[in-house]
Amino acid sequence: MAYLELEGGGQRFDLDEKAEYTLGRTDPATHAFPDIDLTPFDGVEAGVSRRHAKITRLGEDRYYIMDLSSTNYTHVGGERLEAFEPRILADGDEIFLGTLKLIFHH
Numbered sequence: 001m002a003y004l005e006l007e008g009g010g011q012r013f014d015l016d017e018k019a020e021y022t023l024g025r026t027d028p029a030t031h032a033f034p035d036i037d038l039t040p041f042d043g044v045e046a047g048v049s050r051r052h053a054k055i056t057r058l059g060e061d062r063y064y065i066m067d068l069s070s071t072n073y074t075h076v077g078g079e080r081l082e083a084f085e086p087r088i089l090a091d092g093d094e095i096f097l098g099t100l101k102l103i104f105h106h
Contacts, residue, residue, distance in 0.1 A: 007101035047072035047098025072098035
């Protein structure tokens, strides 16, 4: 079972139901409705874009993250991702969407 954990352990987002999840903020005015809405977790203040990143599962146990050309970037393990360049995720990877920290577990 794979999931994202919001820093502090307060919220968990399971990643096993679908092969692909968009992460971002809901904005009805622009019709942005991501699969994982980070608005309630200070997404606006943290600099999370409406369509910030995407996590894709390949097979049963490989997960990739890709920045969707976000304004405040996606970082994994301290490294800034280039837009639309997939990066393999490993258990325990720290992901920053702007300044919002998530931890990938698998």
